[in-house]
Amino acid sequence: MEPRPAAPRPRLCDSLGADQTPSASTLNAARAEARPAGRRAPAVAAVLPAGGSGERMGVPTPKQFCPVLERPLISYTLQALERVCWIKDIVVAVTGENMEAMKCIIQKYQHQRISLVEAGVTRHRSIFNGLKALAEDQPDSKLSKPEVVIIHDAVRPFVEEDVLLKVVTAAKEYGAAGAIRPLVSTVISPSADGCLDHSLERARHRASEMPQAFLFDVIYEAYQQCSDYDLEFGTECLQLALKYGHIKAKLVEGSPDLWKVTYKRDLYAAESIIKERISQHICLVMDTKDENHVGHRLEEVLKDALNHVKVTSRLPCHTGRDLDQIMSEQCYSYVCVNVMTSDFEEIRKLVDMLEESNLSILYPVVVISVYFLDYKSVPFDQKMENLMQIREYAKEVKKRNILLCGLLIYYPQVFYPPQDPSCLT
Numbered sequence: 001m002e003p004r005p006a007a008p009r010p011r012l013c014d015s016l017g018a019d020q021t022p023s024a025s026t027l028n029a030a031r032a033e034a035r036p037a038g039r040r041a042p043a044v045a046a047v048l049p050a051g052g053s054g055e056r057m058g059v060p061t062p063k064q065f066c067p068v069l070e071r072p073l074i075s076y077t078l079q080a081l082e083r084v085c086w087i088k089d090i091v092v093a094v095t096g097e098n099m100e101a102m103k104c105i106i107q108k109y110q111h112q113r114i115s116l117v118e119a120g121v122t123r124h125r126s127i128f129n130g131l132k133a134l135a136e137d138q139p140d141s142k143l144s145k146p147e148v149v150i151i152h153d154a155v156r157p158f159v160e161e162d163v164l165l166k167v168v169t170a171a172k173e174y175g176a177a178g179a180i181r182p183l184v185s186t187v188i189s190p191s192a193d194g195c196l197d198h199s200l201e202r203a204r205h206r207a208s209e210m211p212q213a214f215l216f217d218v219i220y221e222a223y224q225q226c227s228d229y230d231l232e233f234g235t236e237c238l239q240l241a242l243k244y245g246h247i248k249a250k251l252v253e254g255s256p257d258l259w260k261v262t263y264k265r266d267l268y269a270a271e272s273i274i275k276e277r278i279s280q281h282i283c284l285v286m287d288t289k290d291e292n293h294v295g296h297r298l299e300e301v302l303k304d305a306l307n308h309v310k311v312t313s314r315l316p317c318h319t320g321r322d323l324d325q326i327m328s329e330q331c332y333s334y335v336c337v338n339v340m341t342s343d344f345e346e347i348r349k350l351v352d353m354l355e356e357s358n359l360s361i362l363y364p365v366v367v368i369s370v371y372f373l374d375y376k377s378v379p380f381d382q383k384m385e386n387l388m389q390i391r392e393y394a395k396e397v398k399k400r401n402i403l404l405c406g407l408l409i410y411y412p413q414v415f416y417p418p419q420d421p422s423c424l425t
């Protein structure tokens with residue numbers, strides 16, 4: 001029985017999100033705005049419709065459960081919402097047949113604050129079921145009614161706290177709010193005979209995306225008044241608030257990352273975006289504090305190419321503090337540069353720490369151990385035997401989503417024999 005992993009670290013580093021991740025001061029200002037002076041912050045919950053079959057994806061598995069880096073797509077969306085500490089409940093609507101699979105995902109990735117409800121046969125019905133779970137007029141409701149409810153498709157994994165805060169703040173003021181994006185294609189209206197009737201002026205129109213947010217009573221009452229036609233064929237929650245609540249939603253410009261995973265190409269795009277984001281963080285671990293350590297040359301090169309390069313030394317007196325601090329920033333790629341030792345045990349200790357930190361539950365962790373060895377002072381076969389242990393250990397830790405590899409750089413120490421001063425010129 002595998003030991004239950006400890007609860008995941010409370011927050012992912014915001015830089016795993018969209019490029020526009022706001023600074024802490026921006027968020028604090030927005031939070032202050034969301035919390036008018038003298039009034040308490042609104043209780044906020046989220047409803048995630050996740051009951052679709054993903055027909056347009058063209059694979060047997062519903063797209064919300066399709067793997068991205070060997071982890072279901074929906075887990076990334078849950079993680080994005082869990083990062084936002086002021087969302088108190090996350091209600092996910094899944095079909096009965098996927099309920100067990102969803103419970104396993106919640107347990108395996110240690111998702112928190114999640115409640116599950118049965119999905120409906122349409123997206124609107126799934127959302128309505130989610131809202132019912134939050135309404136206090138339901139006999140078996142265990143959740144308290146929020147003041148504001150966020151509605152966000154479970155297949156939109158790249159949602160950041162800033163846009164969530166914007167739509168919630170706007171919903172509190174206007175009653176409803178939704179993220180929008182510029183149209184990429186022009187919208188046209190075909191005539192009955194399949195020819196162009198007219199086209200819409202693209203600049204005057206926008207694509208409605210997610211997240212959206214509503215005063216709970218506004219959207220819940222709209223759904224309660226909904227016609228069956230709306231529930232069956234509608235695709236726009238903002239329209240329901242307008243039609244049944246006479247609320248004109250505030251439109252919030254969203255970032256390019258808010259797109260919905262719909263086709264297979266979207267899954268490939270999501271995977272490459274996630275890979276790119278986690279690879280932007282590198283932690284260089286050096287085996288000495290020497291400022292002339294060759295690892296600093298690598299640091300200079302990496303800093304030109306990456307957003308975040310952290311450096312630490314693995315001296316025993318430093319290991320705990322330095323590495324713990326770096327792990328708290330959710331770094332998933334480690335390059336260990338060893339000039340003083342080729343001791344495999346040091347790497348094992350580092351990998352054990354990474355494993356205990358549960359980092360690799362959410363994303364694969366990469367550890368590259370580089371050994372600079374002077375071939376005149378270190379017999380090759382003796383060191384290779386020692387380093388070959390890495391290969392066996394790598395097979396073992398790969399099962400726990402830690403990818404370990406070793407790199408041996410054999411080089412001659414450059415000596416100037418003293419009897420030949422010309423070498424010194």
Ligand SMILES: Nc1ccn([C@@H]2O[C@H](COP(=O)(O)OP(=O)(O)OP(=O)(O)O)[C@@H](O)[C@H]2O)c(=O)n1
Pocket residue numbers: 048049050051052053054055056057062063064093119120121122123124126127153154155260261262
């Ligand atoms: N009966 C439904 C249909 C859709 N959804 C959810 O609504 C979101 C957006 O819908 P869409 O992209 O249309 O998903 P699918 O309906 O699964 O896709 P398709 O139309 O290609 O089948 C998805 O998270 C989907 O799981 C839902 O909760 N209940």
Ligand SMILES: O=P(O)(O)OC[C@@H](O)[C@@H](O)[C@@H](O)CO
Pocket residue numbers: 123153208209210235236237238260
């Ligand atoms: O479920 P579908 O993909 O058909 O449509 C969902 C989208 O309409 C919806 O997510 C946004 O347009 C915002 O309402």
